Amino acid sequence: MAYFLMSASDAPSKEIRASSSAETNVELDPNINARLEKADRVLQAAQSLTNEATKPEASSVKRSASGWALAEPSLPQPSIKLSEQISIFQAIEISRPEETPRVGDQISFPMFHGESVLVDVQSVKNHSDGSYSWSGHLVGHGDDYPVVVTYGEHSAFATITTPEGSYTMESVDGLGWLYKNPSEFELSKPGSTDVLEIPEAHQP
Known part of the structure; x- marks a missing residue:
């Protein structure tokens, strides 16, 4: 059968x-x-x-973004005048993020010689004038190297500390400079200054 x-x-x-x-x-x-x-x-x-x-929880996913981009040579020079004591610098492009960073986000910042630094956002503060600031530290170094970034309506400013030294970024209307801060010895030379000149059009 x-x-x-x-x-x-x-x-x-x-x-x-x-x-x-x-x-x-x-x-x-x-x-x-x-x-x-x-x-x-x-x-x-x-x-x-x-x-x-297998679906990841939204709260466990870290968002990542880039803080700025190195400017193309074809773009005009930033309007901010650099101090004569600054010898290492690079023009950058930057725009205010559409969404404010959140605690736990990671922001990548392109630096010199093709390198970059990754920063953990640890605090965010909104200001009454519409600007906001966030601060954090370099990933992998604990609290040794702080980073502070401030975004205004037309300008942005940042300080970044790294094992190789400290850096500053300052921009107006989307274009600015990333530069390595001169050492205290360089700034103490006669006639030296550590103040950036802001174009008259952007002075209060």
Whole structure:
């Protein structure tokens, strides 16, 4: 006697049909179709639970962004005049983020020679004039190297401390300078100054 189990694609129902002969006498389980359907439902439920378990929770995902971009040579020079004591500098492009950073975000800042630093945002403060500031520290160095960034309506300012020294970024209307701060010895030379000159159009 031969038995054939037909799939849903082979027959309009899930019934099992058997042909009988005189040679053998094997009884089919009358509940086999119900058992198969139940097993199929269990497998589908298990797959659904697996998919849910692999979805990351929104609160556990750290957002990341870039603080600024190094300016293309074709762009005009920033309007801010640098001190003569500054010897390491680079023009940058920057825009105020559409969304204020949140505590736990990570911000990447392009630096010199193709390097960058990654900063953990640890506090955010909104000011009454519409500007806001956030502060944090370099990732991987504990609280040794603080970073502070302030965004205004038309300007931005940042100080970044690293194992190689401290840096400043200052911009007006989306263009500015990233530069390494001169050492105290350089600033103490006769006639030296540590003040940036702001164009008259942007002075209060």
